[in-house]
Amino acid sequence: MNIKSLALSTALAALATASVADVKVGMITTLSGGGASLGIDTRDGFMLAINAAGRDDIEVVIEDDQRKPDVAVQLADKMIQSEKVDVLTGIVWSNLAMAVVPSATAQGLFYLSTNAAPAQLAGRGCNANYFSVSYQNDNLHEGAGAYATQEGFKNTFIMAPNYPAGKDSLTGFKRFYEGELSGEIYTKLGQTDYAAEIAQIRASGADSVFFFLPGGMGISFLKQYADSGVDLPLVGPAFSFDQGILQAVGDAALGVKNSSTWSKDLDNAANAAFVSAFEEAYGRLPSIYAAQGYDTANLLLSAMDKADVNDDAAFGAALKEADFASVRGSFNFATNNHPIQNVYVREVIKEGDVFTNKIVSTAMENRDNAYVADCKM
Amino acid sequence: MGGVMRRELWVNAALWLGLICVPLWAHWAGEPFTITLATRAVIFAVAAVGLNIALGLGGLVSLGHAAFFGIGGYAMGILAFHAQNYQPLFEWPFVFEGSQSMPLIWVVAFAVSGLCAFVIGLLALRTSGVYFIMITLAFGQMFYFFSISWAAYGGEDGMLIYVRNGFPGLNTLDPIQFYGLCFAVLSAALLVQARLARSPFGLALNAARQVPERVRAVGLDPVRLRLLAFTLSGAITGLAGALFADLNRFVSPSMFSWQLSGEFIVFIIIGGTARLFGPVVGAMVFVGLEHLLGGLSEYWHVWFGALLLGIVLFGQGGVIGMIAGKARAHD
Amino acid sequence: MTLSLVFEQILNGLQSGIMLFLMAAGLTLIFGVMGLINLAHGSLYMVGAFCAAAMAGWTGSFALGLVAALAGAAAAGALIELVVIRRLYARDHLDQVLATFALILIFSEGTRWVFGSFPLYLDVPEALSGPVSLPGGISYPLYRLAIIGVGLAVAAGLFWLIGQTRVGVRIRAGENDREMIAALGVDIDRLYTFVFALGAALAGLAGALVGAIQSVQVGMGEPVLILAFVVIVIGGIGSIKGALVGALLVGLTETLGSVFLPVFFKLFMAPAAATQAGASLSSMAIYILMAGVLVWKPSGLFGSRG
Incomplete structure (x- = not known):
């Protein structure tokens, strides 16, 4: 998939009807090297939900971190300083997340984790702008x-x-x-x-x-x-x-x-729709990383309906409501912004x-x- | 020869001025990310200038310089970690507190990585040629695995430093000011290398590379000369590691990865061996390509590899060689 | 800690050592004859594993997979020798390191381009699956015993090839005096291509054999490459005998170190700390071994060149 053209087409669509609450998302994930399959699934799951929503007020920029912490940090700087994104997401590995998340949230961005959720970010290091949509690592x-x-x-x-x-x-x-x-x-x-x-x-x-x-x-x-x-x-x-x-x-x-x-055979309507749509779009079965990416995108879309991303408190509260149909069935956030789930x-x-x-x-x-x-x- | 020399001098001057002007332009134009990229390139250039002292002057092909880069990074990480937590590093035989002051961190990074380079050099210089390449690579891996299993300092997760370390009189959190610091370090490293190449030590080192017998005949020990060069080389690369850790406010075992050692050599070759500004050009080209190609294709490493192969096979003298003429192309 | 456990671990160490030997033998041969350091040797290991997995997946036959691994790696080796490596013999080691480093980038991402990002499937053949009982009540996987056997047979074959055949005479002559062998009318270009392809085939064979019990994925070759370098430094460059002894030493040190160092530390430390210290030290054990050999014999146990 050509990343630039994808970003461009969503960007053009966004320009056509610019509204006040446009959201720009930066996805940093692993697309090359040995761990690439996890990042590719994360990206594909996330983009499946974004494309299905067919909205023109969200733009996604995707970059490959090569599974290197310093590259992830550099990409985060680029997304924040140059692309001016509102939300970061996509990191697969805990060590990369630890390198990126604290400084991103300190600069007022939202970070929605599609996978990595180390203990440091759940306990004393928790942050109102950081949400783990996957799980807590333990x-x-x-x-x-x-x-x-x-x-x-x-x-x-x-x-x-x-x-x-x-x-x-x-x-x-x-x-x-x-x-x-x-x-x-x-x-x-x-x-x-x-x-x-x-x-x-x-x-x-x-x-x-x-x-x-x-x-x-x-x-x-x-x-x-x-x-x-x-x-x-x-x-x-x-x-x-x-x-x-x-x-x-x-x-x-x-x-x-x-x-x-999560499992492919979890019995709920959102999951059935997700599994068949994923298979149709990409010709393979989804993995847990794809499911988590999909849920993350849907959580973000649900919050966009309720609040302006520039209003940190309101947008954070909207995220915390977790008002979306999770492919995992029952899904809520605990007070430290990590899921309560089976x-x-x-x-x-x-x-x-x-x-x-x-x-x-x-x-x-x-x-x-x-x-x-x-x-x- | 003289004309070509002068041309290279002009190229170098233009590069040096470019390194001042482009980030300043980015600063006024409100493009902080350009400054971040430039800072990354400048720090890699410092590391490669360090390696070039061993490689270009001493003829020592070290495939383990990421070890010193990582040690410098961890020197910064450990000092800042202890300063954050208000725990002294050790209390015996004297109390040694952590620190978030760059000058002290630089001194420690320089000294510790220099010491490690000395010990590794002592072992590796018992051999030469292809043995030396493999041994430096293996010792680099040893540090990599050790850092992963060293739980006290984060293991594979590495260590996060919340605030960039300070430098007296400067606000290091401002990208352009931190860039200025890194640029000053690069300029100093280049100056050291230029002076070294013309000093009696540099001349003897060069002679030891080409005709070791003659060096021995005048009563100098080639191995000692090489060991000194390797130690200084490792120390400068370690200093670059401390800067790199401060750029990212993060250290992790990936700083020790052997691919990084390979990339340092790549910087030197892209720019041109035995060229003062070779490592600088190489680092700039690499960071630029990584930025541009990385966005175009997931498989950009294939294209980068092909380009590198082309430069090695057909482009003797590197980028500077192409611009400034081939008279000083390596022997 | 029973005696049979110790014996079983020694077998494990032997098995990993023998596979390392296949890698190291090719590397040391290529260095000995052509004076070339080849960082892309790990990529040939990966090519072997991928060829075997693709062929075995297509035909269902592990034996055909092994043939494909040998052929594929040898062909890849011959191809890069003709296109790239040939231009490097007269160059210094620096250019060789750089060019073969570039080859790693091309091979790794190229393989991912062709085969995708997901690991491939390659399993132990039916006839060799499952454990067998050895004397002393040890039950040990048959496939691993088979690997040890294949490795020893290849080692014997190599010694025979180099010691007893006309090709071997030329290879030994090439190691000693390049000009003389050209003067003797030997086609040196063909000899070099042959030696490089032979080394590549050995690496590909190791990749395929190991791939059946590990994961066939991009980047699988690099860790093995670095271990093979340690083997060569210990054994001495250009010496097949050195590669064999070095490989067995490294295999045994790594396996036994990771098992027995934690046990050793438990004698005088708390269990959790002992596990930690043991794991940390065992990850460094082979490098310490290498440093020790360097101090004792800088040109390796069987090396002739300094």
């Missing part, structure tokens, strides 16, 4: 912990990469897991061989395994685990089981349980030739997050 891990407790697991082996999101993940899991731990290990970020960890799992006497290994790390682990002959039940957050990754994992993922706030347990299945997920139970109902009390807003 939520899916908490859901996995709650599920492990519900299943009666007594001796889980847990592992995550050795970086802040990995540590948050294990903390989140332990927050709702009531059994014992048979082992807890941190792997190297970007590690591709898990033979050593699988041997430790085998030797540990565990009755189940929780792992958080996003992207290619998860693909490698699942394939090697399936081939190792260890057949303890696996639990993980949705990141290793999203639509973009599952096809590369194949049979190795079948039957694995994972926690998610966390579901999904199972990986095969539909024809395509690997996908179906919901099997609800791990947590109307979950907010652990940092609400820390946020003084």
